[in-house]
Amino acid sequence: MPNYPMELLICSGTGCVGNGSLELIKAFREELKKQKLESKIKIAPSSCHGLCGNGPVILVQPDNIYYQNVTLNDVKDIVNTHCLKGEALIRLMPKEAVKNENIPKLKEIGFFSKQRLVALYNRGVIDPESIDEYIARGGYKGAARALIHMKSEEIIEEIIAAGLRGRGGAGFPTGVKWGLCAKSESDEKYIICNCDEGDPGAFMDRSIMESDPHSVLEGMLIGAKAMGAREGFIYIRSEYPLAIKHFQKAIDDANEYGLLGKDIMNSGTDFKLSIYRGAGAFVCGEETSLIHSLEGVLPEPHGRPPYPAVSGYMGKPTNINNTETWSNVPHILRQGAKWFASIGTEKSKGTKVFSLVGKVKNTGLIEVPMGITLREIVFDIGGGVPNGKKFKAVQTGGPSGGCLPKSLLDISVDYESLQEAGSIMGSGGMIVMDEDTCMVELARYFLSFSLEESCGKCTPCREGTRHMHDILTAITAGEGKEGDIELLEEMGELIKETALCGLGKTAPNPVLTTIKHFRHEYEAHIRDHKCPAKACKNLIKFEVIKENCTGCTLCAKSCPVSAIRGEPKKIHEIDQSICVKCGICRSVCRFNAIGVD
Amino acid sequence: MDKMIIDNIEYRITGSETILDSAKVLDIEIPTLCHNEHIKPYGACRLCLVEVALKSNPEAAKLMPACTTLADPNYIIKTKSERIQKARHFIMEMLLSRCPESNEIKALAEKIGVYSSENNRTKDYLLNRAASYTDTKCILCGLCVRVCDEITERYALGFSGRGMKRRVNTPFDKISDSCIGCGSCAYVCPTKTITLEEA
Structure with a gap:
């Protein structure tokens, strides 16, 4: 294989391809051809680097410089400024990694610094087809x-x-x-x-x-x-x-x-x-x-x-x-x-790959040594919760796993500790939730997944998950009854005990762990008919905050069901009988004049 | 140590037999719905669950179906504990909720004491509050499908769909060419859901 003084490793994993990395590869090749640099700089389609949410990503070697969210407009600049002049493009680096004029190398970027690669040893380095x-x-x-x-x-x-x-x-x-x-x-x-x-x-x-x-x-x-x-x-x-x-x-x-x-x-x-x-x-x-x-x-x-x-x-x-x-x-x-x-904890050796998703800044694929804390994963690697929202919980193990609250952020990520906390290691899905996530709705969502995917062979998984789902649906609709929480707990334990395979035996877990750690949210739905996260549509109401409304008409124009009335420059009003609670008015309002209760 | 303990009785296993077989020899009654001794055990209805613990760790008992679990001299089995009773009632209550019109299911529920047992939240929900989703008496035990495959080897029946959408039907919902009208499926059906018509 010929040697090149410089290589641009352009991710061609699914996430980056979805964000246009194949077009980017083509554009780079054309640019290099134009400037007759083909023998000096290699464009290498590489495997996934892990930061899938910020794609397309590029790693420049041997400089070890990482760029993200690269667009076709950046191609010329990267070639002219970085490749030819040797100046790194700070604007294409993760903001939080650039401190005091320091140009961060790959390993100095928060997302990469705490990772340890074994299963993903070749990630971002080799051409997976070679x-x-x-x-x-x-x-x-x-x-x-x-x-x-x-x-x-x-x-x-x-x-x-x-x-x-x-x-x-x-x-x-x-x-x-x-x-x-x-x-x-x-x-x-x-x-x-x-x-x-x-x-x-x-x-x-x-x-x-x-x-x-x-x-x-x-x-x-x-x-x-x-x-x-x-x-x-x-x-x-x-x-x-x-x-x-x-x-x-x-x-x-x-x-x-x-x-x-x-x-x-x-x-x-x-x-x-x-x-x-x-x-x-x-x-x-x-x-x-x-x-x-x-x-x-x-x-x-x-x-x-x-x-x-x-x-x-x-x-x-x-x-x-x-x-x-x-x-x-x-x-x-x-x-x-x-x-x-030598990697990991006493009983859990080696590393674990997680897909870090949900309400987290750095969405992507990570590999960490066993024994790392959830806090390090969510905040140091994941960069914390975006948009200034508060962290609420993290779900490990997907529909078979459990939901862990803030108070358990410092537990070690290993098979035993996660199980003790009521969750499981699972295959590696890690979903971060912020204050806007309703835990009852979350449990209902995961159960609806298990319900759809149950094969239907054994009675508890087929019938039981459906009953639990019905009860949860009623609660999120404000029709829960006193005693329903205990009913869900009872039924969940019985399904776990009697189901045939792992699917049924673990299906109630998201419900049981959210009840364990967020019982007050269930109670608020049932007793007060309120959704604390303001997510359950039947339990919330959008209203114009009169003091803030300028009568700009933007909300009325954006409302898909024409539920908002008002003259220009006059206070607007939402007709509750028409409103479908989609929240578009709230997101378009520039004056914080739509409240939700 | 070559004897399995079942409801405090020492039992010598004679060959390759399931816990259900052993119980039958000892006249211990374990209710079943998806089982037929001439057809391969299936383990779907979960009514025959029993407590199984290893002699080396008698405290850690798991619930296993008696119909598919092979007898083992290392086992201690309980078929009548409170835990078993609770599990069996739960299964029966779910089936009652699925097909409240089935006389056979009602009779079996009566027999294992569902109606006479103390009221609890789950029972109250399943028997009084739960929404009804099906109008069938089929409990999806699969006996009809299996008898057609294993005994008559006609393969005229199968399952379609999954979860609550699972049902027994003929391939592509058309009359099976391979069906010979032998009636085996109707004969084994525990809820008499299959009826025969003169052609």
Whole structure:
């Protein structure tokens, strides 16, 4: 590969592509051609840098300078000012990182400073479609060590010693799980990568697949040797076309390089890998449902035991790990269990990838060492809550997880602490909420998701979540009854106790944790018919604040249902019988003259 | 240590059998709805839940369906505890709320003591307040689908939709070419929802 004095790594992950990074790449190439700089500066489409909300983002190397929200109008300036004159463009950097004329390097930017990359080691650095770039960064060294120099048991011991636990959320020790499958005697065994990521607001697995597909492939190759499987599947949802494209390219390249197929690296290990596209059901993230889907039958869960390690795909021993779990494996083999175990807490080793979303300044994908506090994630990395609003809560674990209030911001992010606090680690969705979020409505939203996604096989999940949803809907509509909070608690516990699979057993969690930490909000809805966050439409009223109204008519012009009346330069009035409470008047008013009660 | 303990009785497991099988031998009654001994266990209705603890950790009992869980000498099983009673009543109350017109469901609810049990919030809600969503007596136990697959091998029935929209029907809602009118589905239906018509 030719060497360039300078490289512009332009993110071509889903978020940045959505914000126009492909057009940006084209514009840069044209500009360089015009200025005859093509041999000096390389335009490299790179994998995701993580700050998806501020895309397109560019990393200039070797200067280690980071730019965000880059537009086509900035192309000339970057080439002329940065590339040719060597002057960094402060206006394209995160504002809070530029202090006292100091020009921040990548690592000095808050979003990046506290992160520790293992699963996302290659993020923003390599071209995800290039196997050579992956190998140049140490790729397939771990597989070489495992396939050529280690026995199956030794690999499993290494994974156990590293303390790697399932990143899908439950946190079962990966090495122990591998051991169970390895012990099962059978002529055929299978391994599966679960990339059926479906939590609202979660995109960890997608990003790993898009930005570093070979790390997952290498992890599976190591797993295949450890468990004696000759065939593997990637179960990936069809909604992730870029991830499917990148992974298919990775499989094709690995086949060509002899890293898949027969007698890999002359070690006697055979391994075949293929992609199976999921047709879009949340329940398929549950391992027994996923296996049914893969077999071509109705994707509904069955009870365990028997565990897949004994009877899985086609009745044969099968091991399923989450995408992030697999992508950690090559790094453990490359750098050793001791190194991996040195990151994190006593029981939760390594790092965890989170998608940080919601009411937070820096929306994006982060990887942090276990043991970091929620406060560090939300405020140091996430930059806190935007628009001067107050932080209210953070939801971990998506629809299966729980909602943690301000008072728990200083707990350590690890499997045990999160569980103690009533939530779960989950697969990595982290949704930040501000004072405008109604916790009852939030619980209702998550439950409506579980209700829609329940497969309907078992009675408690199918019927019970529907009843809880009805009760919550009534509360948010101001029709809650005294005792409904206790009813929700009772029913939630019963569903958790009796449901068949993980979906039903965890569906009541968002309700139970919001009741635990925000009971007063439920009470306000039921007793006072008030929504403290002023979010539930049936419980609020928009009114003109007469002292502030200048009669500018903007609200009346913007109202979609013509509910506002008033002469120009005279105080306006909202007709409550017509108002649909959309809040547009409030957001357009320049004089703070629309109040909500 | 080769004996499973079930309701304080020591029980020697004879082969590969489920907890439900073992209970039957001991004349311990466990209510079921989605189970039929000639069809593979399914574990969907959750009525047969029992408390299962490991002898090594008797305090940490989990609820498991007796129909799909294999008997194991390491288990201590309780089929009549207060916890079980609560869970079973909850399941029955949900089914009563789903199909209040079903005489079979009402009879089973009566038998396991739903009506005579003390009133509580959940029961009151499910029996008196809950909105009705279906006008069917089908409880989605899947016995009809499974008997058609496993015994007659006609595959004329299946599930469509998910969650509350799940229902049993024929492929694409058309009369199945493979249906031979044998009536097995109607025979196994616990709520007599399927009826046969002369062609």
